[in-house]
């Protein structure tokens with residue numbers, strides 16, 4: 189038996205060989221506690237619906253990833269994260285869970301009740317039970333002042349700590365075949381918003397980031413040798429400065445389909461690792477039409493969180509749908525292996541339990557809880573057998 193959220197994982201993590209439980213209609217807000225700043229939701233709620241409900245109550249999630257199509261249960265189960273060196277992934281915002289276990293018992297868990305189950309089930313890969321409700325710690329609604337700007341990637345890497353530490357949410361996209369990075373600096377405030385005009389938003393976010401970029405990808409797929417020339421057009425997207433409500437800035441529309449692999453590595457290894465990826469791209473002759481995304485998070489103590497017990501940098505590589513991603517992703521993965529890289533559980537990779545176990549200090553804690561709550565492996569599938577073992 190496997191629960192599926194929005195089915196937005198690139199891996200087969202939500203695939204069931206037998207019973208698939210679709211909780212997309214189990215998606216209501218159960219309670220909002222404004223005094224304690226918590227929200228309890230049914231597990232199938234999409235982040236977009238949750239964000240809107242919080243916004244209407246002058247609240248917000250502490251941090252988010254790039255999109256909001258995921259369900260809350262799906263997002264936490266795979267260690268979904270955004271960027272911000274002072275902020276953790278979404279799972280660490282969870283303060284309580286209700287879970288249906290393999291023996292059909294319904295269990296509440298939090299830091300005080302069934303603490304070990306709670307600790308593991310926040311990033312449970314769907315392996316420990318069916319999550320019924322999720323309670324999250326939220327914050328007063330806030331705005332983000334955004335500066336999007338191309339910079340030379342060498343300059344970004346030379347001043348990386350400054351960028352990461354002096355902005356609440358810093359990320360950048362290195363454009364392969366160029367010396368450019370598209371940077372994004374988001375800083376939290378409570379000033380009145382100054383959103384992009386509808387026209388600028390359509391031009392920048394819909395036309396350039398989706399349709400024009402999609403056309404460039406299609407052209408590159410048909411004639412890969414054109415990709416390096418086409419890539420030079422990307423940094424010309426220019427500088428944008430605006431501010432808006434946090435959830436509107438963090439998450440955006442994605443129309444283009446792609447394959448993705450993402451690795452969490454120790455933050456201090458980021459510049460060296462990215463430079464190795466850059467050299468590998470030059471030496472290999474790969475034609476790459478998608479930028480490489482780089483983000484940062486604070487550590488947490490969740491056993492299978494990709495940021496478990498270490499400050500992390502995330503390096504994500506993408507390939508346009510329909511193109512062969514395997515050789516490129518394998519090359520990147522071999523670089524990430526030398527930094528004890530931890531793959532995003534919902535994104536493509538080639539690891540197994542044997543290669544992953546030593547990369548998580550609390551691996552055995554998770555395995556012990558799994559053995560205790562699901563000894564018959566009711567919630568397993570082929571993917572989980574590969575990454576967690578039978």
Ligand SMILES: Cc1cc2nc3c(=O)[nH]c(=O)nc-3n(C[C@H](O)[C@H](O)[C@H](O)COP(=O)(O)OP(=O)(O)OC[C@H]3O[C@@H](n4cnc5c(N)ncnc54)[C@H](O)[C@@H]3O)c2cc1C
Pocket residue numbers: 190191192193194195196197198201202211231232252253254255257258259260261262263264265266267268269270313314315317318319320442532534535
């Ligand atoms: C375009 C795009 C952008 C993305 N951006 C980001 C990003 O910015 N940051 C990031 O970290 N990731 C990102 N991801 C990855 C995405 O956040 C994860 O793959 C996430 O798990 C998808 O959520 P979902 O609801 O689709 O879950 P699914 O893919 O459907 O399921 C994921 C896991 O959750 C389990 N699950 C779902 N519901 C339950 C439940 N009720 N009880 C128990 N287990 C459950 C499933 O069994 C499975 O193991 C992105 C993916 C896409 C396609």
